[in-house]
Amino acid sequence: MKKLLSIGAIILLTASALAGCAGGNTASDGTVRIGILQLISHPSLDAAREGFLEALAEAGYVEGENLEIDYQNAQGDQANLKSMSERLTKNNDLVLAIATPAAQALVNEGKDVPIMITAVTDPVDAGLVQSMEAPGGTVSGTSDMVPIEKQAALLMSIVPNAKTVGILYNSSETNSQIQADLAKTALEAAGVTVKELTVTSTNDVQQVTETLAKQVDAIYIPTDNTLASSMPTVASVVEKYNVPVIPGSTDQVETGGLATFGINYHDLGKQTGEMAVKVLKGEATPATMPVETSQKLQLVINRETAEKIGIDPDSIVAPN
Amino acid sequence: MDILFSSVSQGFIWAIMAIGVYLTYRILDIADLTAEGSFPLGAAVCAALITINVHPLLAVLAGFGAGMIAGLCTGLLTTKLKIPALLSGILTMTALYSINMHVMGQGNLNLIGKETLVQWLAPLGLSSDMAMLVIGGVMIALVILVLFLFFNTGLGLAIRATGDNETMSKANGVRTDRMKIIGYMISNGLIALSGTLMAMNNGYADISMGIGTIVIGLAAVIIAEVIFHNLTFGMRLLTIVVGAIIYRLIMAIVFELGINPIDLKLATAILLTIALCSPLISNAIKQLGKKKGAKF
Numbered sequence A: 001m002k003k004l005l006s007i008g009a010i011i012l013l014t015a016s017a018l019a020g021c022a023g024g025n026t027a028s029d030g031t032v033r034i035g036i037l038q039l040i041s042h043p044s045l046d047a048a049r050e051g052f053l054e055a056l057a058e059a060g061y062v063e064g065e066n067l068e069i070d071y072q073n074a075q076g077d078q079a080n081l082k083s084m085s086e087r088l089t090k091n092n093d094l095v096l097a098i099a100t101p102a103a104q105a106l107v108n109e110g111k112d113v114p115i116m117i118t119a120v121t122d123p124v125d126a127g128l129v130q131s132m133e134a135p136g137g138t139v140s141g142t143s144d145m146v147p148i149e150k151q152a153a154l155l156m157s158i159v160p161n162a163k164t165v166g167i168l169y170n171s172s173e174t175n176s177q178i179q180a181d182l183a184k185t186a187l188e189a190a191g192v193t194v195k196e197l198t199v200t201s202t203n204d205v206q207q208v209t210e211t212l213a214k215q216v217d218a219i220y221i222p223t224d225n226t227l228a229s230s231m232p233t234v235a236s237v238v239e240k241y242n243v244p245v246i247p248g249s250t251d252q253v254e255t256g257g258l259a260t261f262g263i264n265y266h267d268l269g270k271q272t273g274e275m276a277v278k279v280l281k282g283e284a285t286p287a288t289m290p291v292e293t294s295q296k297l298q299l300v301i302n303r304e305t306a307e308k309i310g311i312d313p314d315s316i317v318a319p320n
Numbered sequence B: 001m002d003i004l005f006s007s008v009s010q011g012f013i014w015a016i017m018a019i020g021v022y023l024t025y026r027i028l029d030i031a032d033l034t035a036e037g038s039f040p041l042g043a044a045v046c047a048a049l050i051t052i053n054v055h056p057l058l059a060v061l062a063g064f065g066a067g068m069i070a071g072l073c074t075g076l077l078t079t080k081l082k083i084p085a086l087l088s089g090i091l092t093m094t095a096l097y098s099i100n101m102h103v104m105g106q107g108n109l110n111l112i113g114k115e116t117l118v119q120w121l122a123p124l125g126l127s128s129d130m131a132m133l134v135i136g137g138v139m140i141a142l143v144i145l146v147l148f149l150f151f152n153t154g155l156g157l158a159i160r161a162t163g164d165n166e167t168m169s170k171a172n173g174v175r176t177d178r179m180k181i182i183g184y185m186i187s188n189g190l191i192a193l194s195g196t197l198m199a200m201n202n203g204y205a206d207i208s209m210g211i212g213t214i215v216i217g218l219a220a221v222i223i224a225e226v227i228f229h230n231l232t233f234g235m236r237l238l239t240i241v242v243g244a245i246i247y248r249l250i251m252a253i254v255f256e257l258g259i260n261p262i263d264l265k266l267a268t269a270i271l272l273t274i275a276l277c278s279p280l281i282s283n284a285i286k287q288l289g290k291k292k293g294a295k296f
Helices: A002-022 A043-058 A079-090 A100-108 A148-158 A174-189 A202-215 A225-229 A231-238 A250-254 A265-280 A303-308 B002-027 B035-051 B056-079 B085-104 B117-124 B128-150 B154-164 B166-171 B176-202 B213-227 B233-256 B261-276 B278-291
Strands: A032-038 A067-073 A094-098 A115-120 A139-143 A164-170 A193-199 A218-221 A245-247 A259-262 A298-301 B108-110 B204-206
Touching (some): A032 A043, A032 A079, A032 A100, A043 A250, A067 A079, A067 B261, A079 B002, A079 B233, A094 A100, A100 B108, A115 A265, A139 A265, A148 A174, A148 A259, A164 A225, A193 A202, A202 A218, A202 A231, A218 A231, A225 A231, A231 A245, A250 A259, A250 A298, B002 B128, B002 B154, B002 B213, B002 B233, B035 B085, B035 B108, B035 B176, B056 B117, B117 B128, B117 B176, B128 B233, B213 B261, B261 B278
Parallel strands (some): A032 A067, A032 A094, A164 A218, A218 A245
Antiparallel strands (some): A259 A298
């Protein structure tokens, strides 16, 4: 018992000492404090975070001068999200949540701090907002919902004679499931047979892509966290079969997809940052600030990939 | 103080998981990987039922029951089909991924604004954090009490004997296979119970929430064993709660330090190492004190 007390005391002392030097005493010198909670590191989510900070910088909030950023990344370990959320909702003026579970963990703290979300496909389904037009709580931000009908049309314009189209995603990501269902509807309406295959981790990507690429004329991939991390693997497999891959985001084109008409996470993050600036300046509150989708849609073509699978990159044009 | 409060609150919930891990790891001498599937199974069953407005207490019990069934599967695989224990756990864990997806109908099910145990306690005027602390505390107390009583019954002692010395137990007429199966069932039931509470605590159940949980459970057990050695069964269970709280505290300290996210895991490992060798350090300090003739 004595031992327990002494160990407890050591830990408590350490903790309080650390809390003392890292603790948040709200600054009185006009410094704005922003917390960022990110689920995992991968190119799309990192780009969203950088875009967010860029928007703040353009509005005159510069890190190290009048802006303090407390950036926490759960590195895919959901057990960390709770502790991180507690810390971030305690002493920040605004918190940015990147990806659905991060947003859910922050909302669940039930604090008054405004929460900006990004890289969440369906904030209503995730229980974050009451509706896209009138969020009604402490949450607003941007959804990464992509124009799936247009992406399906782009895919069909590249392979007009396609009979079978594959959809590849991680079934455990709600965001991907929603997008895959929409893509399936759009593609079947265009008269092709859809074949869906799913992965559960990056370790499955190579084999599953191999299986799918043999059977289909083109592949559609949603803005899936797992596949966003492993686009280079997908690219190296499909070039053997000359199968074009249309992913959901432009970032996924840069890392090996053929082309897409879609969102750029850096721009989406920047758009979220512009919304955050309005909240910080008191010009808007999350409850009445509609959740936005990407304003900037662009056609992006990976010329290198196009040449590898024998498609003239100049023949790819944006869908009407 | 916030850190301590939150670490205790989460430590209670993780302690239920850690005790489940301890039962298979120490009493049956197996690191049972079923845990990484039964933890989200409990969360999934509980969340799915709460979504269709089942009473939260029933949902928690259903989660516990589902975990027991998962344990039964692993137990049968290893005892009846003679598949090595480690592999049996992996097989069940893998199968549970699909089961959990079916239970939830999707990868993530949110409980925001639903009637959980937290809302159930709201009339008592408790904040949600406080409610979670009370729920966790009551649950862990119940678990320890029931296990303490159970493992001192004839059946409970037979299970412990099976873990200590299987050959000897068999020779004395203990049905060791049956004991192992019961051990697996209790263990995974508890792990799933921890999952149900975690879903309520986090406000959502997610298919990936089991990743890394066996490590959390084992860490709590090992911290408890290093700091307090050679204890009776009941005391051991209590120290596992302390171990779980210390582990969460270590994590909280790492987050408080505000280190570069890339170094998160590294910092956790370093702090855990320090915690685990703290008995050595305190002994060394004592030795130094003795040499100098000072009283410590």
